Amino acid sequence: MNKKLLLSHLNNAAAKDWRDWRWQFKNRVTRIETLETLLGKTALPNDGLKAVTSVYPLAITPYYLSLMQGNDIHDPIRAQCVPDPREISGDGNIPEDPLEEDSHMPVPKLVHRYADRCLAIMTETCATYCRHCNRKRFWSHSNHLSLKTRMHNMLRYIAEMPQIREVIISGGDPLILDDHILEYLLSSLKAIPHIDVLRIGSRVPVVMPMRITGELCRMLKRYRPLWFNTQFNHPSEITSESARACNMLQEAGIPVSNQSVLLQGINDSPEVMRNLLYGLQKISVRPYYLFHCDPAKGCLHFRTEPKASIALMEKIWQQCSGLCLPQYVLDVPGSAGKLPLNMLSGKIKNDLKNHQHFFDKFK
Numbered sequence: 001m002n003k004k005l006l007l008s009h010l011n012n013a014a015a016k017d018w019r020d021w022r023w024q025f026k027n028r029v030t031r032i033e034t035l036e037t038l039l040g041k042t043a044l045p046n047d048g049l050k051a052v053t054s055v056y057p058l059a060i061t062p063y064y065l066s067l068m069q070g071n072d073i074h075d076p077i078r079a080q081c082v083p084d085p086r087e088i089s090g091d092g093n094i095p096e097d098p099l100e101e102d103s104h105m106p107v108p109k110l111v112h113r114y115a116d117r118c119l120a121i122m123t124e125t126c127a128t129y130c131r132h133c134n135r136k137r138f139w140s141h142s143n144h145l146s147l148k149t150r151m152h153n154m155l156r157y158i159a160e161m162p163q164i165r166e167v168i169i170s171g172g173d174p175l176i177l178d179d180h181i182l183e184y185l186l187s188s189l190k191a192i193p194h195i196d197v198l199r200i201g202s203r204v205p206v207v208m209p210m211r212i213t214g215e216l217c218r219m220l221k222r223y224r225p226l227w228f229n230t231q232f233n234h235p236s237e238i239t240s241e242s243a244r245a246c247n248m249l250q251e252a253g254i255p256v257s258n259q260s261v262l263l264q265g266i267n268d269s270p271e272v273m274r275n276l277l278y279g280l281q282k283i284s285v286r287p288y289y290l291f292h293c294d295p296a297k298g299c300l301h302f303r304t305e306p307k308a309s310i311a312l313m314e315k316i317w318q319q320c321s322g323l324c325l326p327q328y329v330l331d332v333p334g335s336a337g338k339l340p341l342n343m344l345s346g347k348i349k350n351d352l353k354n355h356q357h358f359f360d361k362f363k
């Protein structure tokens with residue numbers, strides 16, 4: 001999508017607005033009618049999309065929309081952010097909360113699945129709503145507690161649990177919050193003696209990279225060790241703007257890792273996956289996890305077939321250097337955690353058998 005066209009559509013906004021994250025957030029495309037104007041009515045499947053957005057809302061930053069190439073229905077950016085009738089056409093028995101996070105919340109929006117760490121869901125809002133999100137059940141749920149009460153409940157619980165050493169701040173997207181709110185949370189967590197490490201999970205470097213400002217980085221730097229995980233799913237998301245955002249975090253001493261989701265028709269070909277991993281390595285972002293898409297309501301059409309996906313990752317494993325390789329995992333409910341899916345197939349097992357003499361030497 002042409003950036004100039006977007007700017008002129010958005011009330012002839014000035015180019016400097018484009019670089020302002022508040023402007024990007026305020027001007028998110030949230031209505032099907034606006035999408036129709038921008039993409040052309042014929043480019044959208046049908047008017048069933050309004051029924052989709054009444055269940056799972058629409059929000060796309062102008063920046064992320066600008067990464068779309070023309071009106072191709074298979075465009076990888078479009079497939080991640082434009083609603084699809086299949087989101088509401090699935091089996092009614094599919095869980096909304098496949099990882100059973102809701103049953104591991106000792107206080108509202110704090111998920112405590114593993115003894116040594118917990119996940120603080122700070123907001124239900126994101127800069128861009130990813131159609132494959134396994135927490136899309138939150139989008140339409142209004143937040144009954146004020147942010148202040150939510151934070152205080154979380155902080156009190158964490159302070160009373162000495163086994164928790166790491167807190168993952170996520171959402172929704174926590175970086176839609178203002179710096180002073182984030183700083184209040186980070187400083188309060190840092191003041192708890194048993195908290196060693198903080199982690200932020202945010203997709204803003206991909207969908208609204210202008211949110212990573214010098215001021216934000218200077219603030220985050222004060223709360224290291226702080227780890228940052230983001231979610232690039234396709235090489236076309238690696239742009240000069242997203243690379244700059246990651247670089248600013250890295251220059252503040254904050255390691256940036258990537259957690260992709262394997263998505264049907266988006267990144268499930270060896271060529272696209274290889275380019276994504278090479279691209280991440282080029283911007284010094286470590287490919288950390290590749291998640292097999294969860295069986296969440298509204299996301300089934302993104303799920304890939306496990307055998308083919310394992311074969312895909314074997315190919316990648318054989319072609320790419322170790323620094324490019326994420327761990328390919330299936331997240332499962334409860335504390336069992338993330339099951340590695342790499343190296344499970346017969347082919348790899350056979351290859352290993354062929355090298356038995358090598359392993360014998362270690363006996």
Ligand code: SF4
Nearest residue numbers: 126129130133172203
């Ligand atoms: S940014 Fe994260 S939480 Fe928000 S919609 Fe995308 S995947 Fe879901």
